[in-house]
Amino acid sequence: MSGQTKRISVGFVAVVATTIIFWVPFYFVIINSFKNQQDAALMSMSWPKTFEIFSNYKAVLTAADNMLLRAFYNSTLLTVLSIVILVFVSAMAGFVLQRREGGRGSSLLNFIVLAGLMIPPAIVPTIWVLNSIGLFKTLIGITLVEVALHFPFSAILYKAFVATLPKEIDESAFIDGCGGIRLFFHIIFPLLKPVTSTVVVLTSINVFNDFVNPLYFFPGASNATVQLTLYNFTSRFTSSWNLLFADIVLISIPPLILFIFFNKKIVAGMTAGAVKG
Template structure:
């Protein structure tokens, strides 16, 4: 009886996982097959293979040069957000985890609240205008850093719990101050979680559409994801070009994810067993 129940549970779990896989895979297949179709075929939104491979869609996407500009903008904002987020998150996580005072514990939970708080764009736009950073690269870097800091601090704090405090004591005996202890001892040991945080930051910033669409009014500063909007008209849309553009946009982060996915898993699970 228990064996049958186990089998049914296993089958149910595998069926659920298969459904979840299809939820992810089918939209991606839709993008791939329709990016090689002409405008009429792509407008039907079917998973059927194209009658003839049409590579002119990709030529058209790269022809006007906007996507190259979008790549540069996305890279600049992604790298800037990565540096700022990792720097301040690692310092905050080190102070929170190693001190363990009431103040640092309060700050930790204060940051955790940011994981569930939604981003309100209208007050954000107003604040950025008052600070003079609206429609600027610096403003976008600060925006993404603020959005991504809570999760990054949570991730790094959990990882630091796996690093023995005896290493801190050894460093202090050798004459290390707090900053030198952090730079010389903690940062090298935090490499896995730093790589994880970096990848998640790049993927989050690169794939975001709403942020740059509303916070950047200058089309020359738009990121590569917003380039999809170039092919959407009031009365009609070039779906073949939209699908081709989407594929070109998401391909770099997909390749990056598959190349470095082992670091993501390592960094995400390192602090799961302690604290």
């Protein structure tokens, strides 16, 4: 078997495996969200006898006083705020960590950042801290939690990408009288667009799909996020699998669209720093 034939065979097997693992379950969920209650309870992949698309999705969107619509608003707002803060904080941290690598205290700072990836978050102490400063059950509190949890990975990505930028840029800017803040925001930050795209897409999907953190740090019916609606609807629609599947489809659409359109930017941003850094 030639090398080209092997590559084609491996690619074919990969496509088939991807289809079976990802797209078949997704098809199962979608097709059952179109069925009535009795047909969906059979858990089959057969075509619907009667389509109940409008009634199913309307019932889900209006259930529990429009909980899903509020959840989409909460999740979107949480995601946007987290991304904005995370991008600026982690970009500045990555820039400083890379440019001062080998300097005084750099080893300790790098260890602290890496420790954030290895040490799991502590639920009870975090709740105590948020409650002590009056941020428990608030949007600001859960935003800070999301930023803190995603900061180490994002800072490492930025640090690797900053390594691809020559230090002569910094030196030229300082010679021209450019300060540190101006150097970062006017010169360095615009050059970080590839890795920024990666951080934005990956973190958006993670924050939007987060279940555990909103459950612990942002409880309350009015504070529900999209993943928490799935948890709430599991008991509400125990016998109505068609409505539960419809809820899964609705909350899966935004991350899926984001990933489909920006998956190339994710790969480009991660490999650029990995290869050159």
